[in-house]
Amino acid sequence: MARPRNFDEDEALQRMVQVFWRHGYDGTTTRMLEDATGIGVRGIANVFGDKEDIFLRVLATYTEMARGVIAQVFDPPRLQAAQMMFQSLAQATENDEDVTNCGCLMVNTVFELGRASPKIREAVEAYRTMWFDAFRAATDADGVSDPNGKAEFLLGLLWGALSQIRLMGSTTAAAPMAQVAMETIEGWKR
DSSP: OOOOOOSOHHHHHHHHHHHHHHHHHHHOOHHHHHHHHOOOHHHHHHHHOSHHHHHHHHHHHHHHHHHHHHHHHTSSOOHHHHHHHHHHHTOOOSSTTOGGGGOOHHHHHHTTGGGOOHHHHHHHHHHHHHHHHHHHHHHHHTTOSSHHHHHHHHHHHHHHHHHHHHHHTSGGGGHHHHHHHHHHHHHHTO
């Protein structure tokens, strides 16, 4: 007879998101996941599967978190929403240990894609498409010429700013790129 679970699966998954976000796929060990969740290695494997299975669930959870942010920020989808998103991206965190100082889990995963499976690549591409669609809707709603090109540009700025956060370990590292994004978007509104 199987023993009942004595942990909250969603809470454990949220803690694993934090570990992978902070350390990346390659840098995360089973021991780290055990320490973060309080669940033994067998319990983790029984419920979540192997490391790649866990990471895919982590990426799905992270994507849903971002989907919620997009729904909130881009309601309605306008260029002003994109400007506000870039402005908030570069705000200093109150706590130096805040995981947002690690950048974006998906952008960080891009740096590890050379070793990633097709399933992980698909998850990253779906996340990228989600952001592209948000920027595309915003540029289209305000009647900007070449909305696809402008959406790709904004996506590139976003991912570049997020990589700067990862590199420097602080959200404020995104400030120069965020400022350029806001000024550029303002020019498109004329």
